[in-house]
Amino acid sequence: MVLKLYSLALPVGGQGIVALVLAEKQIPFEHIAVDLDAQGHKTPEFLAMHPFGQVPVLDDDGFILYESRAICRYLSEKYSDHGTPLLPKGLKERALVEQAASVEFANFHPAASKVVREVWNKKNSGLPIDQAAVDAGLQELSAKLDVYEVILGKQKFLAGDSFTLADLFHYAYGPLLAEGGVDLMTSKGPNVARWWNELLSRLAWIKLKAEGIKGTAS
Known part of the structure; x- marks a missing residue:
């Protein structure tokens, strides 16, 4: 199952660094746009993924992860052999x-x-x-x-x-x-x-x- 990233489309803040890791590592993903103006981040469905109602959120085949730096580390570890090496092994x-x-x-x-x-x-x-x-x-x-x-x-x-x-x-x-x-x-x-x-x-x-x-x- 392909990764899903829930965020805005603007590459700023936490969603920006997650998107940049995906780009540097050349990881395929599906982008799910979240409409903050329509309170899309405060729906029961979204709050079930992120209890604070914030973006970004990563869905890796049912494994849900939030907080941008945690997501960046996870992706860099899981896809260590893809694209740019962002975390050394030593x-x-x-x-x-x-x-x-x-x-x-x-x-x-x-x-x-x-x-x-x-x-x-x-x-x-x-x-x-x-x-x-x-x-x-x-x-x-x-x-x-x-x-x-x-x-x-x-x-x-x-x-x-x-x-x-x-x-x-x-x-x-x-x-x-x-x-x-x-x-x-x-x-x-x-x-x-x-x-x-x-x-x-x-x-x-x-x-x-x-x-x-x-x-x-x-």
């Missing part, structure tokens, strides 16, 4: 990926999400932007990227010299900063800029951003 190498992924979740994600909430979410919803919140978020994010600059001065990617899930997780909010008019990812420092430009130039991301999330199962 114990120490895997530990470094998990270390970098924890850094993303505990440091980059909270700071970036504060900025994105104002400059992208509110902007697209026509709501007034709280500039004080933007400034506070940018200050926090800038401090985190100062540390990234040091790390990326020693290696090509966040967990070493190979692209892994630790890098991929940054696509959830990173691209939305530029779309909201914030160019911090490419102006903070040469190492961060080199790393980020390399992520944005990956063919799987370029195609996903241009086409949106859509099933690839025949």
